[in-house]
Amino acid sequence: MSGGVSGVVLRGRVVTPDQVLDDGVVVTDGARITWVGPAAQAPDGVALPEPAPQPRTYLPGLVDLHCHGGGGAGFPDSPDVATAHVAATEHLRHGTTSLVASLVTADLATLLARTATLAELADTGELAGIHLEGPFLAPARCGAQDPAFMTDGRPDAVRQVAEAARGWLATMTVAPDVPGVLGPDGVAATLGSAGALPSFGHTDATEAVMAGALAQARAQLRAAPAARSGRPTVTHLFNGMAPWHHRAPGPVPAALAAAARGDAVVELVADGVHLAPGTIRAVFALVGAANVALVTDAMAATGMPDGRYVLGPADVVVRGGVARLATAPGEPFEAGAIAGGTAHLLDVLRTTVTAGVDLRDAVTAATATPAAVLGRSDIGALAPGLRADVLEVDGDMRPLRVMRAGEWLYQ
Numbered sequence: 001m002s003g004g005v006s007g008v009v010l011r012g013r014v015v016t017p018d019q020v021l022d023d024g025v026v027v028t029d030g031a032r033i034t035w036v037g038p039a040a041q042a043p044d045g046v047a048l049p050e051p052a053p054q055p056r057t058y059l060p061g062l063v064d065l066h067c068h069g070g071g072g073a074g075f076p077d078s079p080d081v082a083t084a085h086v087a088a089t090e091h092l093r094h095g096t097t098s099l100v101a102s103l104v105t106a107d108l109a110t111l112l113a114r115t116a117t118l119a120e121l122a123d124t125g126e127l128a129g130i131h132l133e134g135p136f137l138a139p140a141r142c143g144a145q146d147p148a149f150m151t152d153g154r155p156d157a158v159r160q161v162a163e164a165a166r167g168w169l170a171t172m173t174v175a176p177d178v179p180g181v182l183g184p185d186g187v188a189a190t191l192g193s194a195g196a197l198p199s200f201g202h203t204d205a206t207e208a209v210m211a212g213a214l215a216q217a218r219a220q221l222r223a224a225p226a227a228r229s230g231r232p233t234v235t236h237l238f239n240g241m242a243p244w245h246h247r248a249p250g251p252v253p254a255a256l257a258a259a260a261r262g263d264a265v266v267e268l269v270a271d272g273v274h275l276a277p278g279t280i281r282a283v284f285a286l287v288g289a290a291n292v293a294l295v296t297d298a299m300a301a302t303g304m305p306d307g308r309y310v311l312g313p314a315d316v317v318v319r320g321g322v323a324r325l326a327t328a329p330g331e332p333f334e335a336g337a338i339a340g341g342t343a344h345l346l347d348v349l350r351t352t353v354t355a356g357v358d359l360r361d362a363v364t365a366a367t368a369t370p371a372a373v374l375g376r377s378d379i380g381a382l383a384p385g386l387r388a389d390v391l392e393v394d395g396d397m398r399p400l401r402v403m404r405a406g407e408w409l410y411q
């Protein structure tokens with residue numbers, strides 16, 4: 001630290017990978033974090049600010065692997081960069097400094113066009129990657145997605161999408177029970193060769209098929225030189241798949257077993273709508289935070305009032321913050337399938353902590369674990385050498401300021 005410290009010195013409660021420091025300090029220099037530790041041990045030359053009168057907590061910038069939009073704009077409905085920018089900004093304002101933009105099932109031409117648009121936003125650093133949810137999904141578990149566009153697996157289509165994504169294709173949700181997805185030349189293997197990950201979901205697979213798919217994908221990713229990381233993921237565990245019945249177990253126990261071994265990462269939409277608090281708590285207890293990625297599955301209505309929205313080709317009604325497919329006249333609101341979330345990742349983090357998950361574990365699942373999925377070792381924690389992505393929150397875990405790469409963006 002000789003020569004003095006330029007940059008920013010933050011003091012408050014600090015959540016590091018190893019502990020929660022009640023009186024901690026984060027020091028940044030330019031775009032990087034240079035020091036993190038207890039205030040009492042701050043290096044010479046660091047000008048310590050007085051502790052803030054109001055409690056404030058510093059978290060790593062959040063990393064969301066599954067997000068369809070916000071601020072009134074949806075990635076599946078973004079004809080141009082400006083529209084997608086609105087959605088990305090809505091989440092950045094609330095602390096998501098690394099955002100993967102998700103598309104929904106559509107025809108191939110639409111997917112290629114949207115992917116190319118999102119790749120432009122990734123080139124500028126506004127997006128951390130692109131996720132395609134479909135189209136190789138099980139129509140029986142389509143959720144809010146349009147089964148008319150769901151097809152058997154087409155590795156050639158994966159190659160076209162990867163080309164349009166120019167290196168930014170991070171994950172694709174695929175159903176292992178759909179023909180053409182598994183096998184040495186299937187969609188899952190093609191994703192791995194293209195530097196993307198298969199994320200199993202929207203599936204009617206049995207326990208055996210899901211277990212086999214996860215094992216095969218794990219082996220293929222380990223052998224693929226271009227793989228961004230070695231573990232397949234599971235798209236919003238529990239949602240879009242059969243529940244765990246003890247005589248017909250379905251995909252859930254296979255996903256949990258693989259995650260518990262460290263062979264897969266399970267997404268949880270822990271927003272208070274998609275999963276009960278006890279489910280969230282149990283999954284963390286069973287598989288550990290290193291194998292859970294908290295995600296929003298957020299759609300355009302995030303940060304917006306109740307009303308009517310679209311999610312790709314689908315009409316969606318949002319009531320009380322819950323998004324559901326619009327129903328026919330006379331049918332109740334509740335008859336529509338849940339059509340994504342309306343929470344920011346910081347809201348999901350808060351809901352997870354309220355459910356009884358340890359703060360440090362919840363933060364890991366919203367930062368370090370999804371960063372590892374992306375193959376990014378430069379983000380996802382408050383630690384020296386990492387990019388200075390810092391989220392300052394108040395005592396109720398509401399966002400106060402957001403720093404990305406050392407710059408305050410919103411305060």
Ligand SMILES: [Zn+2]
Pocket residue numbers: 066068102133297340
């Ligand atoms: Zn989704």
